[in-house]
Amino acid sequence: MAYAYLFKYIIIGDTGVGKSCLLLQFTDKRFQPVHDLTIGVEFGARMITIDGKQIKLQIWDTAGQEAFRSITRSYYRGAAGALLVYDITRRDTFNHLTTWLEDARQHSNSNMVIMLIGNKSDLESRREVKKEEGEAFAREHGLVFMETSAKTAANVEEAFINTAKEIYEKIQEGVFDINNEANGIKIGPQHSTAGGASGAGGAGAGGAAGGGCC
C-alpha cells in the first residue's frame, strides 16, 4: 500500500468507553457489541485521502484498564493524533478526562492533535453527559470535539478524518517536522520516490538548458 504520509494515532480513554469499537467501525465498518478487553495495545490501519494525498492512518488502540496505564503511556510517544474518548452514558469516564489529558500532554509531543470524543451518542436515553459539557471541556483545553456512535457509525469517519486534516494542515503550516518520526508522521515510500524523481527532472532540465546556452 503506497501512501504519501503515515499518521500515528492513539486512542485513549477509560475502559469500556468504546475505543476498540470505534477503531473497528472505522477500519472494518462493523460493530461488535461484545469485545475482548484490549491487552496493552492493538492496532488498526486505514487509508484515507486528504488533499489528493493518500494517507495511512496507523491507529494504536490502547487498553483502558488502569493496570495497563503504565504500559500504554509508553505508547503515547510519537503519536501525531489522539482520540480521547469518554462515554456519554457514564459520567465518571467524563470526569477522568483531565487525568487522561494530562497523561497525553505529558507523554506525547506538544503538537499532537487531540480530538475529544463523546461516544455512544446512540444511547440518548441513558445520556449522563450533555453535549454542551463536552463542548465546554474541549473549548477549555483547546481540543476538537465530536459526539460519535461506534454502533451507528455516526461521526466515526469524521472524527478520524478531521483529526487527520488537522494534522495535515499542521504539516502544511510547518508545525510538524515530517522528518522527525517522533512526531508520529512518516513519509511514505511513494512520496519520497516522487520527490527524488522531480528533483532529478529538475536537474535534467537544468542540464539541457545549460547545453542550449553553450
Place this chain on the structure above:
Amino acid sequence: MPTSDSEDFESADEGHASPEKKERKKRLSSSNYSDNALETEQKPSNTKIKSENVQKVVEKVKDADGWDDFDIDDGETITPEPAAKSNTPEKTKTKPENVPSIAKDSKKSQDTGWDDFDDWGTEDVSADVQKVDPPKPQPVQSKPITRQPEPNIQEVTDRLAAASTGGSSGWGWGWSVDSLLSSATAGLSSATAGISNITSQVSQGLSTVLETGIGAPDPEELARRTSKDQEARVTKPDNAQKPTAAGDKLTVVGDEQTWPNTGPNDGANAGANAGDAFQFGSLFSGVTKFVETTGTKVIHGGLDTLETIGKKTMEVLQDGDPGLAKKRALLGLGAGDKPVLSQVLREAKAKAEEDDRVREEKREAKEVHYENLFDDFEGLVHLEALEMLSKQVSMRIEERIRSVDADKRQDIKETLQQVAELCEMPEEDEDDEESPSEDLSKSDAFLERLQTATQDLGLKLQFQPLVKQYKEILDYISTVDSETPIKTLYKRGVSTLAQSTALSVEQYHKAAEMLLVKSRRSTADEADALTQMTVVLTKHISELATLFTEKLNALPSDNKEQVNTYITNLFLEAGNSSTYIQNAFQLALPILQIGAV
C-alpha cells in the same frame, strides 16, 4: 472597430495563401536579410544621414533581390506616363549625402505613399500595383536596423522575419504578430483622422517617424514607407529603364484615383510634393470606404509593418544588451529553441515511458516484497511497540541500578546476566524427540508444541491466529498442482512467511505487555518458556519455507533457473523471518529481567 478589422485581416490572409504570393513573401523576407547585411556594413553614424544611406543601401539590395521584377510588372500593367518622378530617385542616388535631398525624397515618398494607399482603395483596378506596393515598406523598415551593427542582431531579425512570414515556424513570436496585426488594422480604420499630422511628420524625415513609432505604426506611416521604397527601387543603378516604369506606375495610380495633383505635380519639386500630400489628406476621407476591401494589400502591408515593428522592437530590446543574450535567457529562448522544444517533448515522452515501466516493476516487486508484507500484517508496528516497551523498561532497570548501593548493584547485574543467559538460543542439536503424534493434524501439533513451550510462562497467549494461518497454508499447499504457476506459489510463500513472522512478533509483544502487568513474576520460568517458544516459532518458519520450496521444486517448469531463484529467495526470507523473531525475543529480554530485580 479594431476587432472587425482584424477579422477582415485574417480572412484576407487566408485569401492570400496562393503559392505565388507566398513566394513573394519569402522573397520579401530574404530581401530583408540582405538589406540587413548591407546595412550593417554601412554603419551610418549620423541618424539623419543614416536615412539617406539606408535608402541607398536599400536600393542596391532591392536590385539584387528581384524587386526589379515587381517594377517591371508595374510597368507592364500600367500605362506608361513618363513623369519627372523618375528623376527624383536619381537625385537621391546622386546626392545621397545631402540632407535637403533627403527631405525631398521623403516628401516624394510621402506622395507616392499616398498613391499606394489609394491603390488599396481602388478595387481590383491595378491589382499588380497593389501587390507590388506592400513589400516595399521593407527596405525602409530596415532603416532602424541600420543602427545596429552587431551581426547577432541579424540573426535575431532573421528569425523574426522568418517567424512572421513562415507562420507555423515562428511559434515563439506568434503572439506579438497577432497583437500587432490588430493594432495595425485599428490604425488603418482611423487613418483619415491623422492624415494632416502625418504629412507634417513626413517632412521631418523618416528616421524621426520610426524612432517615435516603436509601437504599431499607423497605416499612413506604412504608406509613406512604401512610397519611399518605390522611389528607392526606381533609383537603382542597374535599371535604366525601370525608373520610367516606376514613375509611370505612380502617375497612373494617381490618374486612376482621379487625384489630379498626384500625377502631374509630382516632379522633382519637394514643395509640390508636400502640397500633393496635403491634398491627399483632404481626399483621403474617400479612401476609408475601401479599407474593407484591402485584402492582399493589407496583408502585405501588415506583414511589412510587423517586420518593421519587430525589427524596431529588437532594436529597443537590444539597448545595452548586445545580441539579446540577457533577454533571450530571460525568455528561456535558447540558441535553438525549436530543437530544444522537440527534444524536451521527446525527453518527456521517454521519461513517461520509463516511469510507467518503473512503476509497473515496482508494483510487481511490491507484491512479493517481504518487508512491505510484514508491515501490512502489522508485524512492524508490533515490533515498534515492543521496542518502545523494551526501551522504557531498560531505562527503569538502569534507574534501579543507579538507585541502589554499590554492593547490591553487582547483584542486580549478575541477575540480569543470568536472565540473559537463560534466553540464549539452544544449539539446534536436539532431534525432534517429541514424537509427532499421528492422531494430531500438523496444525494441532503446532499448537500443542506452542502450548507446551509456553506452559510455564503463566500467561494466556492467543495462538489461534498462528494456528489458523498454518491451517490455511496447509490447505493451500494441498491444492497446488501442476497447473499452479510457480510465481503464484512463490508469492504465496513470501506472504506466508511474512504473515507468520508478524503473528510471531505479535506474541512477543503481547507476552511482554502481559508480563509487565503480571503480579507475580517467575523470571526463570518465563525466560525458559519464551526461549522454547522462540525455538518452536523459528522451526515453524523453516518448516513453512521447506513446504513451499518443496512444492516449487515439484512443479513442472521449463524455467528451472527461475524456480531456483524463487527457492533461494524463500530461504532467504525464512532466514529474515527467524531474525525478526529472535530480535523480538531479545527486545523482550528487559521485560523478563525487570521481573528479577
